[in-house]
Amino acid sequence: MHKLALAIQKGGTAKTTSTLCLGGALTLLGHRVLLIDLDPQANLTGSLIDKTALEDRPTIHTVLTEDNVRLADTILATDCGIDLVPSSMRLALAEMALITAYNRERRLVNALDELEETAAQSGEGELLYDFVLIDCPPSLGILTVNALAAADYVIVPLQTGQYALEGLNDFLTTISGIKRGKINPHLELLGILLTLVGNNRVSRDVAANVRELMGNKVFKTQISNRAILAETGMKGPIQAYAPNSESAQEYSNLAQEVVNLVSK
């Protein structure tokens, strides 16, 4: 089970879109994929299921704040073959609830460990995931720390706009801190993903800049700014509603890169 967090402490960098569409592309390559929505805004959840159907069901919020709720009990199968651990607005309360909680940065680690054990013991094939993608909120609070504690790798989506580089260094420092502070010594930056790449000078300059600064830590694949992708919020992964689009192809290329990198 490869665990990947898509994170950076900024909104609008295509974290959620990339979680969804990378998940879709990995599924098409034949992998079992679980997506975890760790953002109280629950955009990922909303694009895969009808949120009103959640009502009394346990969500990631329940797993993080209550003992004895298993991650496995929150998992929902969705139409496109991707499984989801849903979020809800209530997750915003988790930050408060966790302030005094024991082992608060290891809640997701423990939940995923238990999931792996259950899958191994019971031979429950449907719980044997190849990839777990964690969609993070746009902040560096306890939720993102839980994701970085649990992940093997981080993917950092970076919007190639004017202020793209602001915040990147802070985030890379956070990753180093997580490693050095022993929260997760094995955490690795899998790559920086250039997103919303437009056909304009700012976008090209930023992309060139980041490639020069970060070298082979930048994915070769970059995701272009295309109107069709703005619809993923309502329609699920791009592969489900525009399988032959250039955007679907870009995420498919990314998936191939990711598979190659994690199998090294």
Ligand SMILES: Nc1ncnc2c1ncn2[C@@H]1O[C@H](COP(=O)(O)OP(=O)(O)O)[C@@H](O)[C@H]1O
């Ligand atoms: N490649 C793209 N081209 C055009 N619009 C995009 C693209 N990627 C994301 N978007 C749109 O940009 C907005 C922010 O994306 P989102 O994935 O929600 O970012 P984040 O999760 O980092 O806040 C959303 O409205 C989304 O539909």
Ligand SMILES: [Mg+2]
């Ligand atoms: Mg998001």
